[in-house]
Amino acid sequence: MGLFSKLFAGLKKTKDSIANKINSIFVGELDDDFYEELEYVLISSDIGAEATEEIIDEVKKLAKKQHVKSADDFKKLLREVMVNMLTEVEDEQIEYPVLITFVGVNGVGKTTAIGRIAHKFKSEHKNVLMVAGDTFRAAASDQLTEWSKRAGVRIVKYGEGTDPAAVVFDGISSAKAKHDDVVLVDTAGRLHNKTNLMEELKKISKIINREWEGDYKNYLVIDATTGQNALSQVETFNECVGIDGIVLTKLDGTAKGGIVFAIAKQYGVPVKFVGVGEGLEDITEFDPVEFVNGII
């Protein structure tokens, strides 16, 4: 897993990684002060107050039971608890042919994610089609076209301002005719509290349900720097079209993406892919153990 080492490198760039912080606050005694500090440490990774509380309660209980004495043992225990939180989520595998739409708020990196995921499927010898469903943002389809060239896959696109549902409809027809294995649909970024834009998404989803016979997934793309608002995003997009997985982007910065713990706990949505850079190869399937090791 060369990519996760890249993720590691990214996360390690922060001088004060969680592990270092634990070392510095662990002075032998697991007392209230220690847990309060730990709470701040977890919260600083955007894990959120509620999920943090759950993690700490669990760790506290187990630490007492197992008579944890050293900082290393404690870190090991903490990692276990956090990995459990992520693996408790039910995760369905995809079946080919599959159509995946990528939804999310503006600027999270949907188009870039699609480019890299297309490359990934392509390197697994799948026939991939991209559908440029973002007909709103200036030059969005140009951007996706560039990615389709880099990844060497087909693309269906129309001009700006076209009804995205129509693009999706034609994309599906094309995919059926050419027997594609994977159809990746880009959508315009939309803030989840804009009702009319969410209705548009529903319409696209309805057409897919009607026209596409294969497996259909909706992935919500979330920027790792996003704070607690990500929960609101999951809730609303889930209500609108049903979310099957999360794509966590921009993990190559200093943000740790701790929000996925709260997402797993409150909504039971699994993380599918993790983006760690802008290159064609910089995306990887999510591995809870590696991820937790990366942040602690």
Added chain:
Amino acid sequence: MALFGSLSEKLSHVFSKLTKHGVLTELEIKNAMREIRIALLEADVNFLVVKDLVSKISEKCSGERVLKSLTPGQQVIKIVNEELTALMGSTNSKLTIASKPPTIILMCGLQGAGKTTMCGKLAKMLKKQGKKPMLVACDIYRPAAINQLKVVGKSVDVEVYDEGTQKPEKTAFNALKYAEKKAYDVVIIDTAGRLHINEELMTELKNVKKAVNPTEILLTVDSMTGQDAVTVAESFNNELDITGVILTKLDGDTRGGAALSIKAVTGKPIKFCGVGEKMDDIEPFYPDRMASRILDMGDVLTLIEKAQAAVTEEDAKKLEKKFRENSFTFEDYLAQFDQVKKMGNITDILNMIPGANKFKLNASMIDEKQIARNKAIIQSMTPYERRNPDCIKGSQKKRIAAGSGTSIQEVNALLKNFYQSKELMKQMSSGKGKFRMPF
């Protein structure tokens, strides 16, 4: 965020037992501080800033005024609000204009923060103020980024200067010469989104800065950013010595605690915010109002301003009189629809109402189409019926429904709604209602 009740609600819960015995105990204060801490963290205020704030608030709350107050919950909220406002600063800071044109604005930020769109919004705003702005495309990395800026420039009718994927500092330098020749007085430079830890790209940005010596270096930050906002803002500030911040995507439902963190850590003012997808959707940033938003207390000030712009004083007085006399008719109802519409998008208005999040009030509940249908129903009434709704019986309802293309059920629903509103006004004007302001 609708997931967590508003802070004021939580605090009243903490203090609810208090009214019974009258004196605040240390434990109650501790619980209250915990609620405040969580509320601020859930709003994405950086934990170090929270720590500092809570200790300050705690100190003030132990004061006699709160302890002996009959409404300690509200007193505490007031202190929280005051502290937040103090931290955010209270005045709106304006764009610095160079004494000798052109004014050079360098935009920077992470990927996806909304720089390119913001460039267009700034250009349009400046154009409206009588300036002659020009845009410069220096994002040479993202596929189609230059093209995106060109499309944006075209939509606001502003020239976009580019030299393809040449070194950004060269493009920026040449753009400046070009601007002077063409007498442009503001030059806005769009740059590639970059991670604050990417040294190579930060050096590139520093080179652009050196090449053009900008009047303003504005860091664009997504208002949904979490704890990392501080790290990002600090790095950009250390490397470039930014002059201000632009907060984007504030039209979402984020509480925007990042704003507080950035101000606290860098001390640099937030100058503008992006509040929508259209090129006009840019507003000056009012720090004091942000405090209320972080606490989910709504943006009452902006709401009042919008209302004032849409409703003349005379209209308001007339309406108030009608409220008092309870002589409110469908004609007034119709006028109200138009006034609300003048205030802007219903969703935006809802977002400013205190506690709107808590009640999960959102645009799907207030359907703009339904308002249009209700208007059609009223417009299908005769003037007499509008003034005397009591006379609307079966046959009239049938005619109104047919005339407005709706159903009798919808006419009934509107009538019911109207009588309820009237009843509500009666209660309010007689002072018997259970309406209390939050403060």
